[in-house]
Amino acid sequence: MIKISKLSLINMQIFNTEASIRELNGTLYEQRMNLDRLEKTYIDLQRSQTEFQQYKNFCTTPRLSNHTWHGRLARDFESFQESEIEVSYQSISKKQLDSILQQLKNEIQSIKQSITSIEGNISFRESKLSGLRDQRRKELMA
Secondary structure, three states: OHHHHHHHHHHHHHHHHHHHHHHHHHHHHHHHHHHHHHHHHHHHHHHHHHHHHHOHHHHHOOOOOOOOOOOHHHHHHHHHHHHHHHHHHHHHHHHHHHHHHHHHHHHHHHHHHHHHHHHHHHHHHHHHHHHHHHHHHHHHHO
């Protein structure tokens, strides 16, 4: 009678440990998918930032010649292009996109740490499961 209840306890622990491992594997899969998605997003955003920077000259064109437009309004317009539009363009490229890239990088690092933790947890539980199975074998042999 004592053997059966000890064996039942071991079987219950095995069942619970296996369920825990399955749940952790599901979480690990989700985290790896999130990591893959974020890394692709990071690369795409870096490319977009580079492309965005290459088009900077479009914010200050067209340049006005004496034949198209001249005088105070033309100078004011050119000044606006250089001081407002170009500065805003650079702000988007540098400050805003750099900030988003840094946030993505931080989240990628956080997910990598989470994956490492989950893998360690799975390894620990698999080791525990192996020990429980050995224990069950010994109980069945006794």
